[in-house]
Amino acid sequence: MMKAVQIIKPGEVKLIELPEPKPQFGEVLIRNRFVSLCGSDLNTYLGRNPLVKFPVIPGHEISGVIEELGEGVPEHIEEGSSCTVIPYTNCGCCHACRNRRPNACQYNQTLGVQRDGGLCEYIVAPWQKVIVDDDMGYRELALVEPLSVGFHAVERAKVIDNEIVMVIGCGVVGVGAILRSLQRGAIVVAVDVEPYKLSYVHRLGAQFDINTRSEDINALMQKIAPNGVDVVIEAAGRPETYRMAIEHVAFTGRVVYISYASEEVSFATKDFVMKELDIRGSRNALPEDFHAVIKCMMRRGREWHTLAGTLYSIVSVKDALENWKNKPGKVFRPMIMF
Ligand SMILES: [Zn+2]
Ligand SMILES: [Zn+2]
Incomplete structure (x- = not known):
């Protein structure tokens, strides 16, 4: 038994x-x-x-x-x-x-x-x-599994070098998205409400971190990327973070949603069209994402x-x-x- x-x-x-x-x-x-x-x-x-x-x-x-x-x-x-x-x-x-x-x-x-x-x-x-x-x-x-879900989202977003990627939500899945974006040569803006999580992703290499509970994200983004970011990956699953992604992505940018929001989310849809956005979902992960996570974890040692x-x-x-x-x-x- x-x-x-x-x-x-x-x-x-x-x-x-x-x-x-x-x-x-x-x-x-x-x-x-x-x-x-x-x-x-x-x-x-x-x-x-x-x-x-x-x-x-x-x-x-x-x-x-x-x-x-x-x-x-x-x-x-x-x-x-x-x-x-x-x-x-x-x-x-x-x-x-x-x-x-x-x-x-x-x-x-x-x-x-x-x-x-x-x-x-x-x-x-x-x-x-x-x-x-x-x-x-x-x-x-x-x-490995939760990190690979974040890796998969970066694959869905087709992130390339020197792009600015905003990751909203720095749980383990968000951490995966941050690690993979950094590996791809992107500049990462990490967004969360918990100083503990933001300081961890900062140590991992995220160049910018914003605490939306204590800081003004609009003012900070005016300095970091006045035209908006190339990619937003949403890993928090709240109506306001779903909308935040659309607000901060640049014209012709890409938005990838990983999280399930448990409530209905309403949008002013004009940005979808005006910005000509690519909006994608990302679900679970592929075996290659699992293998990529293992390589990344091994290379970075024991943190x-x-x-x-x-x-x-x-x-x-x-x-x-x-x-x-x-x-x-x-x-x-x-x-x-x-
Ligand atoms: Zn899970
Ligand atoms: Zn099937």
Whole structure:
């Protein structure tokens, strides 16, 4: 038997026992080491995640050790290796899949959202979804997925060198967008309301940071980029940040939205036309984004423990969620340690 954490209904967390899964043909059995909690897991706990059916085992940002292989798993995957998991599915035949954009599969089922997730001692995954890396630590591996979502947005925005990129929202996904933009040679303007997060992205290399709670973004942007920025990546998910993106992008610029805003957003649409904007969505990430994140994290060394926030054990998941709910600005990611 194994332990698992179930959210029974909003606000109610239960530790349960389940049979250990067995790897079938083509599957890999993983013993989880770290699961980092995502904003979507917090929303599930708060009853604000419309995609979830209760009860559900949350968690999709996983690292672990490969414990057993089913038949038909190729040789490059070995028992005892460290890994992370691509937590999405792709049907292979919907419009997105046929357009080779499986990250946006119409029938995607993300672990811990549309199906049970990783907050348990063992999971099985098809080998195609397992990314092996024996050089990275487990805490870092559990951060690869959310960072890759930010990387993917920069790919969607087609950022090139010397462009000015504004990233609104400096959670882990926003941090991913900042890192990838810097790698592409862009100048980054980071926007958030938490000094703790802004000082972290400043240390990572963001050239400008603006705290919209204590500073006047319009006045500052007049100095930084009076004509507006080339690209805005929105990773905060509020109506005002959705509109902020349109306001601060230059004529003929690009706007990429990653976050789901839970409320409806109204726009004065004339800027869409007058500025002749490219407005794009960005959903999940592709395997190449995962691999790019791993390379980037390895190259930059060990500055990731700030992101891996506070550690909790499997028996204190409720505390982790409650503390995060009460102080969202002080924690990038609570991590559950096995
Ligand atoms: Zn996530
Ligand atoms: Zn599909």
